[in-house]
Amino acid sequence: MASARQGLFITLEGGEGSGKSTQAHALKALLEKAGRTVTLTREPAGCPLGQRVRELLSEPSLQLDARSELLLFVAGRAQHVAEVIRPALERGEVVICDRFGDSSVAYQGYGRGLSPDDVRLANRIATQGLVPDLTVLLDVPVETGLARKAGEDAPDRIGQEGAEFHQRVRQGYLALAADEPQRFLVVDATLAPEEITRTIWRWLEPLLA
Ligand code: TMP
Numbered sequence: 761m762a763s764a765r766q767g768l769f770i771t772l773e774g775g776e777g778s779g780k781s782t783q784a785h786a787l788k789a790l791l792e793k794a795g796r797t798v799t800l801t802r803e804p805a806g807c808p809l810g811q812r813v814r815e816l817l818s819e820p821s822l823q824l825d826a827r828s829e830l831l832l833f834v835a836g837r838a839q840h841v842a843e844v845i846r847p848a849l850e851r852g853e854v855v856i857c858d859r860f861g862d863s864s865v866a867y868q869g870y871g872r873g874l875s876p877d878d879v880r881l882a883n884r885i886a887t888q889g890l891v892p893d894l895t896v897l898l899d900v901p902v903e904t905g906l907a908r909k910a911g912e913d914a915p916d917r918i919g920q921e922g923a924e925f926h927q928r929v930r931q932g933y934l935a936l937a938a939d940e941p942q943r944f945l946v947v948d949a950t951l952a953p954e955e956i957t958r959t960i961w962r963w964l965e966p967l968l969a
Pocket of ligand 1: 804834860868
């Protein structure tokens with residue numbers, strides 16, 4: 761599947777309140793200034809099916825086993841890859857995606873306790889083996905991230921989980937990054953947003969050549 765790709769695929773990952781969307785927008789602006797066409801997208805809501813999945817997941821009355829939750833995220837991902845991400849890469853664009861398969865490994869694997877290998881397998885089926893060229897992990901202490909989100913809209917199913925769940929997610933992300941240091945850039949997300957953007961850009965610029 762990699763043979764069909766000409767563009768560059770960048771994903772942003774991190775726990776609640778890690779500042780992913782701020783960085784996604786800042787990177788898009790820098791890339792466009794450098795003359796690149798950018799598709800900025802996100803999961804779970806990056807395509808109509810993903811939006812429906814997000815709505816389902818936020819229905820408080822709906823009973824959802826961890827496996828059903830995983831498969832809903834993964835179904836949204838399959839459609840998102842087919843409908844948005846792969847076509848943009850084939851057009852030679854830079855795709856910036858706010859959350860991707862690593863979110864399922866961190867949240868449904870490490871957070872909910874499903875086997876991380878099973879989650880990876882589900883991701884492989886959904887993405888047909890599409891792997892990001894660069895994944896930026898915005899690492900933030902759980903208390904800091906949750907405090908940043910405190911004033912926002914009512915928390916969804918996952919936002920309602922306690923600090924211990926989010927600690928497992930954070931440790932899961934750090935384990936993923938340690939496993940694949942060539943793909944992951946881990947950034948301290950307590951730094952000033954502009955400093956974080958500069959750090960990511962230093963990594964990203966050589967990949968544009
Ligand atoms: P967000 O739109 O604020 O990033 O919220 C999405 C929520 O869904 C966030 O709490 C992380 C969670 N999530 C998963 O648990 N698994 C996934 O695969 C994805 C994409 C998101």
